[in-house]
Amino acid sequence: MPERTFRVNGRQVTVDVPDDVRLLWVLRDVLGITGPKYGCGINVCKACTSHLNGKAVNPCAIPVRDIQPTDEVTTIEGLPATVGKELHPMQQAWLDHDVVQCGYCQPGQIMAAVALVRRVAAQGRGITDDDLDGLRNMCRCGTYFRIREAIRAGAANM
Amino acid sequence: MREPIGRRRFLGYVLAAPTLVTAAEIGLRPSVAAASSADAQLPSPNITNIVDLNDLMTLAATPTSGLIAVEVGQDGMVSFALPRAEVGQGITTSTAMLIAEELSVPLERVRITLADARPELVFNQLTGGSNTTFATYTPIRVAAAIARRRLLDAAAIALGSAVTDLSLRAGTIVSRSGRSIDIGALADKAASTQTQQVSVELAPRESFTVIGKPHSRIDALDAVTGRKKFAMDLDVPDAKPTMVCRPPTINGKVGSVANLTEVRAMAGVTHVVVISTGVAVRAETFGQCIDAVRALRVTWKPGTAAGKSDETVRQELERAELPLGLPPLTPTVEGKFTFYFRGNSALETNCAVADVRADRAEIWSGLKSPIVAQQTIAAKLGLPASRVAVHVVQGGGSFGRKLFFDAALEAAEVSQKIGKPVKLMWHRADDARQGRAHPMVTSRVRVSYLGGTVLGYEQRHTSVATDLGHGIGEIITGLAAQLPVGDIGFSEIFFKLSQTTPYDFGATSLLLSETDKGFNTGSMRNVYSPDATCARELIVDQVAARMRRDPYQFRRDFLHDDRSRAVLDKVAEVGQWGRQMPAGTAQGIAFHAEYKSVSAVLVEIDCRPATVNRPIREGVTGPRVTRAVFAVDVGLAVNPRGLEAQMMGGVSDGIALALTSSLHLRDGYFLEASWDNYFYTRQWNTPLELQIIVMPSTSERPGGAGELGVAPSMAAVACAYGRATGTMPTSFPINHGTLSFEPKPTVPPVPPSPTDGLNYAS
Ligand code: FES
Numbered sequence A: 001m002p003e004r005t006f007r008v009n010g011r012q013v014t015v016d017v018p019d020d021v022r023l024l025w026v027l028r029d030v031l032g033i034t035g036p037k038y039g040c041g042i043n044v045c046k047a048c049t050s051h052l053n054g055k056a057v058n059p060c061a062i063p064v065r066d067i068q069p070t071d072e073v074t075t076i077e078g079l080p081a082t083v084g085k086e087l088h089p090m091q092q093a094w095l096d097h098d099v100v101q102c103g104y105c106q107p108g109q110i111m112a113a114v115a116l117v118r119r120v121a122a123q124g125r126g127i128t129d130d131d132l133d134g135l136r137n138m139c140r141c142g143t144y145f146r147i148r149e150a151i152r153a154g155a156a157n158m
Numbered sequence B: 001m002r003e004p005i006g007r008r009r010f011l012g013y014v015l016a017a018p019t020l021v022t023a024a025e026i027g028l029r030p031s032v033a034a035a036s037s038a039d040a041q042l043p044s045p046n047i048t049n050i051v052d053l054n055d056l057m058t059l060a061a062t063p064t065s066g067l068i069a070v071e072v073g074q075d076g077m078v079s080f081a082l083p084r085a086e087v088g089q090g091i092t093t094s095t096a097m098l099i100a101e102e103l104s105v106p107l108e109r110v111r112i113t114l115a116d117a118r119p120e121l122v123f124n125q126l127t128g129g130s131n132t133t134f135a136t137y138t139p140i141r142v143a144a145a146i147a148r149r150r151l152l153d154a155a156a157i158a159l160g161s162a163v164t165d166l167s168l169r170a171g172t173i174v175s176r177s178g179r180s181i182d183i184g185a186l187a188d189k190a191a192s193t194q195t196q197q198v199s200v201e202l203a204p205r206e207s208f209t210v211i212g213k214p215h216s217r218i219d220a221l222d223a224v225t226g227r228k229k230f231a232m233d234l235d236v237p238d239a240k241p242t243m244v245c246r247p248p249t250i251n252g253k254v255g256s257v258a259n260l261t262e263v264r265a266m267a268g269v270t271h272v273v274v275i276s277t278g279v280a281v282r283a284e285t286f287g288q289c290i291d292a293v294r295a296l297r298v299t300w301k302p303g304t305a306a307g308k309s310d311e312t313v314r315q316e317l318e319r320a321e322l323p324l325g326l327p328p329l330t331p332t333v334e335g336k337f338t339f340y341f342r343g344n345s346a347l348e349t350n351c352a353v354a355d356v357r358a359d360r361a362e363i364w365s366g367l368k369s370p371i372v373a374q375q376t377i378a379a380k381l382g383l384p385a386s387r388v389a390v391h392v393v394q395g396g397g398s399f400g401r402k403l404f405f406d407a408a409l410e411a412a413e414v415s416q417k418i419g420k421p422v423k424l425m426w427h428r429a430d431d432a433r434q435g436r437a438h439p440m441v442t443s444r445v446r447v448s449y450l451g452g453t454v455l456g457y458e459q460r461h462t463s464v465a466t467d468l469g470h471g472i473g474e475i476i477t478g479l480a481a482q483l484p485v486g487d488i489g490f491s492e493i494f495f496k497l498s499q500t501t502p503y504d505f506g507a508t509s510l511l512l513s514e515t516d517k518g519f520n521t522g523s524m525r526n527v528y529s530p531d532a533t534c535a536r537e538l539i540v541d542q543v544a545a546r547m548r549r550d551p552y553q554f555r556r557d558f559l560h561d562d563r564s565r566a567v568l569d570k571v572a573e574v575g576q577w578g579r580q581m582p583a584g585t586a587q588g589i590a591f592h593a594e595y596k597s598v599s600a601v602l603v604e605i606d607c608r609p610a611t612v613n614r615p616i617r618e619g620v621t622g623p624r625v626t627r628a629v630f631a632v633d634v635g636l637a638v639n640p641r642g643l644e645a646q647m648m649g650g651v652s653d654g655i656a657l658a659l660t661s662s663l664h665l666r667d668g669y670f671l672e673a674s675w676d677n678y679f680y681t682r683q684w685n686t687p688l689e690l691q692i693i694v695m696p697s698t699s700e701r702p703g704g705a706g707e708l709g710v711a712p713s714m715a716a717v718a719c720a721y722g723r724a725t726g727t728m729p730t731s732f733p734i735n736h737g738t739l740s741f742e743p744k745p746t747v748p749p750v751p752p753s754p755t756d757g758l759n760y761a762s
């Protein structure tokens, strides 16, 4: 089997899996990184949302062969280290707004929120209701309203 | 010496153990008779005023001897294994708060775990009917209060002071002279070598410092850091990913498999085996399971809903509907409403880990009825129940789904057949198509009136059979003989127990009839209330219109009691009921009472074309609820912040049920196979303004809350939609008639994993 080398959460990993296995399963089943969750496997629910070189991606839809040796994958577990803190401001906002219910969707929600705030900031503007409406992450516990409040608060501290 | 057991005195135990362990019986609560005598004074008495579902579920516990125990460790931590399932509703947090209150320890020093299946608890380990806080409120506090008492006694000896000179604060006992000792240092001194019964007094409500104050969830940090472990995150040795290739129609069975050998040879695949529900595949990764499931060539036998569709089920319901009474001579308002099938999938699909050996088995899963699961799995495996350990894992949502244990049963079967541990997970498409659904329902309502008086209210609720075979059914059947309901089946009793008519509408008759057991059904954040309430509230609006009354004022005048009127008044006031709204937008208001709790919702909806037709890729936009105001009185709110969260979830569910989410049945299967087919509320459907008002406590005891918010929200959205469009909606969700997606194939049963993820990096 081919070996693949890339970086996950600041550390270099080498895995021995067929090329077409999707990154989600490499993370979860091979590397034991379980923060990204499975909710659909077809890039719809966004529960698996993680970052690739700082942008939001859905590893359930990325064959591991697409990941280059220089690529940096960040999952929820590695998010705090990107700001050199115990918690990323978005995670803190999530705690302050007590967003979590069952919690299953929340790693993906937070990763999507961080990428959204970065994207909007790069455009030199603030978050709008339309931006928030554009988030596709499912939450079957229906925490959407607190998510909106938390993103605005988290953005203020990013 | 026997002390009299007064109003706040309760009996509990100190258990023989090397560290301090105190306990109480989980059935502990004030007698049902006392509760019912107060309720019986209400006008228009019906069965739910005498005893509601919560009473029944709690009452069911009384004959059991199961104790629940609080343990104080030498590290100063207080531990409690909750015999319920945490699936997002916040009960670990509220339970920790009860212990923190009675024991005067900080919340951080209370460690709540979920108890394994404990058969001796019989009906007391069932998480359903919004019953948890109601049933555990007193016994948990009693156990904690006994621990406090023992710790103070031990401290008195250790510090050489009288107990009356000691105070316990933040986990430390301080004497008047200033000496102090941590409870951890007293844990063994306060322990008992023999089990003894003691009585204890509970803290009065006026002195509460934790209960009733908002607290954030105790598991939030784990959840936001990705550390919270769900069943599929557990590291059980050699439990490899496993999925099942499922039939193209509901409950179809395997005929034959053409290419077993070929699929067994696929990359990563370790086992392929035929089981009772399909063909199971075990592999190194779930990705390889998906590939193998898609590669299998299976011929299938027809299922239990062969050839059925929404239309044929509608006809079945029509035939099963019970007749209304003779038509009254007075004017009437009548309506009939259809509620299509809905999926109760959580975001975490059905899943379980199983390790079955020749003489024993171990199961890990999010389970709300672990005792029934244990017994059923043991029977299937041919093992004594005592040899099957069932561990309850925190669940990624439930909404009724986790009352069943479909995945645990399958995982056990696969593990036994192949002789290896398995980590079995359903694909999303499986969860939508073969998973449990809320049954399709019709509800006919007729109200007779004369002048300004309502003379009678009749409702005939007709439903595809709801499977209650997870414990609740047994509770109801077991206790039915004690109830004044005559000789009827348990679904009908359940209906009577859970449905109340909150209005003073004269002669009232609510009846349920069921038909067709061919579907995999279950509750979905309540069984009957959302549909029954939605139908009732829409008709209430119609009656008010006939009488030329304002919908809010009309409801207010007919509500039974002040507590109900208070929540209705609150939403009308905060939501500015009656304010001017542009054409195509409107307010709606609704009321719902259940589980000794009352709630009211006011929503504003925008049905203007510019809003309805706003584009969202692969999504249903439709009318938007722009604002929701929710008032809730659960008697005593243990954790108001958690209660608000539950109501917020109820609003999201209510919007989905009224406007967007349903399953379409065609040719014996559901068309939906993805969250972009099944339109649960998404960000673009979320109200831009949401206010939840927790009313001041009106009772000494908490009522139920987990399901409460759904029914009034759904009803308010439906009423608002009717007022905005000028036409009362009669079929739900309102967009069911339009198929808003391209159905995925049924063979293979799961869609391929996309490969273009990088294109969407954003
Ligand atoms: S699991 Fe990746 S988007 Fe749903």
Ligand code: FES
Pocket: A100, A101, A102, A103, A104, A105, A106, A138, A139, A140, A141, A142, A143, B088, B347, B396, B397
């Ligand atoms: S918190 Fe449960 S799915 Fe979002």
